[in-house]
Amino acid sequence: MSVSAETDFTAPAASKRRQRLFQFGMSVPGALATSILVLFALGVVLFLGFRTNDGSLLGGGVTFKNFSDALSDPLYATVILRSLAIAGFVTLATVATAYPVAFYLAFHAGRHRGLLLFVVTLPFWTSYLLRVFAWKVVLAYNGVLNSALLSAGITSEPILAFLNTPAAVVVTLAHAYAAFAILPIYVALENVPRSLIEAAEDLGARPFTVFRRVILPISMPGVMGAALVVFVPTVGDYVTPALVGGPSSTMIGSMIQAQFGKANDWPFGAALAVIVMLVILVVVLIARFADKHFGSRT
Amino acid sequence: MQGLTTRNVLRGAAGLVSFIAALASPAMAADKLTYFTWSGYELPAFNKSFLTAHPDGVETSVFSDDDEAFTKVKAGFHPDLAHPCYDKIARWNKEGLLQPIDTKRIKNFDTIFPVFKDLPDIQAGDGKVWMVPWDWGNTSILYRTDLVKDPAPSWTLLWDKQYTGRIATIDAVHDTPVVAALLAGVSPFDMSPADLDKVAAKLREQRPLLRAYTTDMTSVEQSLASGELVAAMTWNASATTLKKQGVKVEFMKPKEGMLTWACGLVMLKDAKNVDLAYDFINSRLEGDSGKELITQYGYGSASSAAFALVPKEELDRLQLPADPNIVLKTTVFTGPMKQNDELAKMFEKVKAGG
Amino acid sequence: MSAAPSKNATWLRIYIVAYVVFLYLPIAIIPIFSFNNSVQAAFPLSGFTFDWYRSLLDNENLHRAFETSLIVGLTAAFLATTIGVTVGYMEIAGGDRISRTISALARLPILIPGVIVGIALLILVNLAGLGPSRVAIVLGHTLVALPTAVVIMRSRFLALPKSFSEVAMDLGAHEWTTFRRIILPLAAPAIVSSFMLSFLTSFDEFIVAFFLSGTEQTLPLFVWGQLRFPKSLPSVMALGSVILLASIVIATAAELIRRRGAFADDLPVTAKGNLPIS
Numbered sequence: 001m002s003v004s005a006e007t008d009f010t011a012p013a014a015s016k017r018r019q020r021l022f023q024f025g026m027s028v029p030g031a032l033a034t035s036i037l038v039l040f041a042l043g044v045v046l047f048l049g050f051r052t053n054d055g056s057l058l059g060g061g062v063t064f065k066n067f068s069d070a071l072s073d074p075l076y077a078t079v080i081l082r083s084l085a086i087a088g089f090v091t092l093a094t095v096a097t098a099y100p101v102a103f104y105l106a107f108h109a110g111r112h113r114g115l116l117l118f119v120v121t122l123p124f125w126t127s128y129l130l131r132v133f134a135w136k137v138v139l140a141y142n143g144v145l146n147s148a149l150l151s152a153g154i155t156s157e158p159i160l161a162f163l164n165t166p167a168a169v170v171v172t173l174a175h176a177y178a179a180f181a182i183l184p185i186y187v188a189l190e191n192v193p194r195s196l197i198e199a200a201e202d203l204g205a206r207p208f209t210v211f212r213r214v215i216l217p218i219s220m221p222g223v224m225g226a227a228l229v230v231f232v233p234t235v236g237d238y239v240t241p242a243l244v245g246g247p248s249s250t251m252i253g254s255m256i257q258a259q260f261g262k263a264n265d266w267p268f269g270a271a272l273a274v275i276v277m278l279v280i281l282v283v284v285l286i287a288r289f290a291d292k293h294f295g296s297r298t
Numbered sequence: 299m300q301g302l303t304t305r306n307v308l309r310g311a312a313g314l315v316s317f318i319a320a321l322a323s324p325a326m327a328a329d330k331l332t333y334f335t336w337s338g339y340e341l342p343a344f345n346k347s348f349l350t351a352h353p354d355g356v357e358t359s360v361f362s363d364d365d366e367a368f369t370k371v372k373a374g375f376h377p378d379l380a381h382p383c384y385d386k387i388a389r390w391n392k393e394g395l396l397q398p399i400d401t402k403r404i405k406n407f408d409t410i411f412p413v414f415k416d417l418p419d420i421q422a423g424d425g426k427v428w429m430v431p432w433d434w435g436n437t438s439i440l441y442r443t444d445l446v447k448d449p450a451p452s453w454t455l456l457w458d459k460q461y462t463g464r465i466a467t468i469d470a471v472h473d474t475p476v477v478a479a480l481l482a483g484v485s486p487f488d489m490s491p492a493d494l495d496k497v498a499a500k501l502r503e504q505r506p507l508l509r510a511y512t513t514d515m516t517s518v519e520q521s522l523a524s525g526e527l528v529a530a531m532t533w534n535a536s537a538t539t540l541k542k543q544g545v546k547v548e549f550m551k552p553k554e555g556m557l558t559w560a561c562g563l564v565m566l567k568d569a570k571n572v573d574l575a576y577d578f579i580n581s582r583l584e585g586d587s588g589k590e591l592i593t594q595y596g597y598g599s600a601s602s603a604a605f606a607l608v609p610k611e612e613l614d615r616l617q618l619p620a621d622p623n624i625v626l627k628t629t630v631f632t633g634p635m636k637q638n639d640e641l642a643k644m645f646e647k648v649k650a651g652g
Numbered sequence: 653m654s655a656a657p658s659k660n661a662t663w664l665r666i667y668i669v670a671y672v673v674f675l676y677l678p679i680a681i682i683p684i685f686s687f688n689n690s691v692q693a694a695f696p697l698s699g700f701t702f703d704w705y706r707s708l709l710d711n712e713n714l715h716r717a718f719e720t721s722l723i724v725g726l727t728a729a730f731l732a733t734t735i736g737v738t739v740g741y742m743e744i745a746g747g748d749r750i751s752r753t754i755s756a757l758a759r760l761p762i763l764i765p766g767v768i769v770g771i772a773l774l775i776l777v778n779l780a781g782l783g784p785s786r787v788a789i790v791l792g793h794t795l796v797a798l799p800t801a802v803v804i805m806r807s808r809f810l811a812l813p814k815s816f817s818e819v820a821m822d823l824g825a826h827e828w829t830t831f832r833r834i835i836l837p838l839a840a841p842a843i844v845s846s847f848m849l850s851f852l853t854s855f856d857e858f859i860v861a862f863f864l865s866g867t868e869q870t871l872p873l874f875v876w877g878q879l880r881f882p883k884s885l886p887s888v889m890a891l892g893s894v895i896l897l898a899s900i901v902i903a904t905a906a907e908l909i910r911r912r913g914a915f916a917d918d919l920p921v922t923a924k925g926n927l928p929i930s
Contacts, residue, residue, distance in 0.1 A: 142524055260373070
């Protein structure tokens with residue numbers, strides 16, 4: 001939709017000015033929003049990470065202590081690793097369970113595809129807090145699961161260990177972000193050229209081989225996209241650990257929130273945030289590398 | 299589409315923007331007093347006369363812990379009045395968050411028990427105070443007498459391994475770490491780095507035994523009632539509530555001493571509605587208000603006039619003496635802690651596992 | 653396209669059904685217990701009641717929170733959609749590097765966990781002197797909804813046949829006129845869809861609002877505050893059911909509108925591709 005060369009060439013000066021004005025005007029909102037809300041805001045966080053905590057908004061002099069503390073203290077290493085592990089499990093579970101659904105949608109759903117796609121992605125648009133809260137109610141000591149087990153006679157006493165454990169966090173997060181994973185995989189599977197599948201089948205490949213050597217590799221970008229879109233919010237989450245996780249499930253998001261809350265050390269929180277963003281960047285780069293390496297056609 | 303001329307589009311956009319801007323601007327119209335307080339303290343019964351004079355005149359925001367309140371205020375939230383506890387006054391003051399309150403404008407200021415009226419940190423000189431004391435109470439262990447057999451009267455119950463997973467403690471700097479300090483044999487109010495380490499070690503010892511660190515007292519009450527918890531650190535209002543419900547609980551008198559706290563109203567430095575604020579404080583210091591506090595929650599009122607209004611049998615039932623001095627003889631009063639900030643940071647770390 | 657043999661398809665179908673059930677079951681708990689005549693959310697059920705829904709009607713704080721969520725959502729949706737339209741258009745129509753960079757940056761917030769968006773904006777609004785407030789939440793939600801808006805708008809602009817605007821320009825129309833009278837009407841369903849989904853994103857959003865709220869709470873913040881009172885559990889369920897229903901209705905409507913818009917391109921004249929003129 002770019003302006004064709006002829007129009008440019010023959011337009012009088014006034015209308016060229018109008019066009020420039022239009023293009024300038026159209027660029028302003030986006031430029032303002034991204035430069036202030038994205039670049040500047042993130043820049044300030046980066047800046048604050050290098051400041052000392054003297055109680056003022058932007059801190060005192062420059063220091064590397066925040067970063068060195070965060071990286072050297074075994075607690076933060078544990079919490080970061082725990083967050084990566086939980087996010088990793090959640091991503092794996094979510095993507096693995098979403099793939100068959102996307103596969104069905106792309107290859108078997110036929111007429112009902114639109115409806116089914118809508119049904120499985122609908123939870124994406126519901127309130128995250130409500131989804132986590134629903135699990136808290138389900139897993140509670142005198143909650144839905146325990147009372148169901150009790151009345152069915154399967155257990156004689158409520159099980160303490162459903163709630164306030166890392167396992168509860170994994171289950172809740174996997175459920176909360178399940179809907180996120182389906183769409184990217186579905187889109188990638190949709191774009192697998194049917195001709196390739198037919199060719200493989202014509203050459204005598206059995207269905208599983210077709211899947212393994214044609215469909216799966218080509219759909220990898222979608223799988224990576226899904227993994228990313230689940231991993232990112234999960235790794236920084238603090239609501240789920242707070243509601244269903246208990247003391248042993250503290251994740252890095254909770255620690256960042258605590259620095260801006262009771263621990264009252266904004267610069268340190270900013271440093272933790274920068275570290276988390278770097279971790280995410282590394283994961284994104286790995287995903288892209290794997291994507292290129294394992295062959296994508298897009 | 300005919301109507302979509304440039305002029306019309308611009309007019310429409312301008313209209314929409316101004317409409318939304320008008321809606322989105324803060325509700326400045328009604329001059330409401332903003333009051334930032336502990337969850338549960340916003341009951342209209344506590345300031346009846348204020349609400350009669352100014353119906354719908356107060357907008358309350360609640361917090362679950364006054365350190366959370368402190369950080370929120372520091373993060374740029376500006377209420378008119380807030381309700382921290384005595385041990386935090388020095389800290390709030392150091393940050394320059396408060397303005398002094400003129401006691402001459404407080405009608406019933408002299409009905410406040412001297413032990414609270416004369417607290418050092420609240421004196422601002424010249425007949426002014428930083429905080430008007432309003433409430434006081436105790437922190438101790440609330441435990442199920444049928445599930446915990448004859449415990450030794452000591453805070454060590456919260457460190458007892460046989461009840462692993464069925465203990466809860468308060469997620470606040472001036473409760474759990476103070477108790478840990480008492481058990482570690484150091485003074486919570488002035489700690490050296492070595493002392494801090496001892497407290498940290500004590501806290502770390504406790505962590506694997508806990509079901510939760512929480513300020514959610516009603517949840518704790520429910521869990522004690524259902525038996526999910528057998529013992530928890532609570533404030534005395536929880537004891538009152540559960541006993542009313544007929545649950546077999548006892549509020550322990552540990553040999554190291556219960557904790558006694560005193561809290562009150564402070565005025566923020568850039569408060570917009572100063573006159574409304576004074577009206578509110580006055581309304582809170584009426585005997586009626588304190589009486590509500592005593593009978594509803596079992597907490598102590600800082601006003602002796604309030605105690606005069608409550609029958610003695612009621613006070614005995616609540617185990618609340620009419621004179622806080624009696625209580626303070628055997629309890630540990632939570633005053634200002636010099637290393638509050640370091641303690642807070644350390645506590646957050648221990649809670650997370652470090 | 654030859655599908656896998658029907659035996660596989662049956663297993664897959666069973667899996668899909670189980671998956672959907674697992675997906676919706678916890679969410680379904682909320683409406684179920686909102687009608688349950690008991691303070692605890694536990695089996696067995698104790699009888700049907702509308703009481704909890706009735707209690708929502710009296711709750712002043714709830715009404716205030718709802719109003720705040722509505723205002724914040726509408727404003728954030730308006731801002732996000734406007735920015736999304738301009739950014740999407742400039743990227744597809746202009747295609748220059750700056751526009752593409754802006755578009756990429758506008759979609760970046762998806763890769764930033766909510767807690768970091770929250771703290772970044774908290775610092776920002778303090779620098780700006782605003783502090784936590786309703787305006788702060790509007791800014792935060794605009795940022796959170798922006799990637800959605802940009803993605804929807806740019807894919808719509810991408811799908812618009814180039815021929816439309818080229819014909820208009822060949823006939824002497826300026827870019828603004830073309831945009832106003834051809835592109836915008838054609839993109840209108842996507843704009844409406846983007847607005848509704850941005851609104852929904854803001855309406856349901858909790859993490860960023862948590863950092864940026866002042867005296868006025870949004871609905872999710874109100875729910876969070878209520879979670880500490882076990883006695884109010886059932887009314888929270890009732891409120892949650894209402895919120896869920898609203899989200900489903902809005903998301904469905906947005907989807908339907910988007911679909912109608914996507915098919916609007918198939919005018920009889922252009923059904924087979926470009927105009928004979930170009």
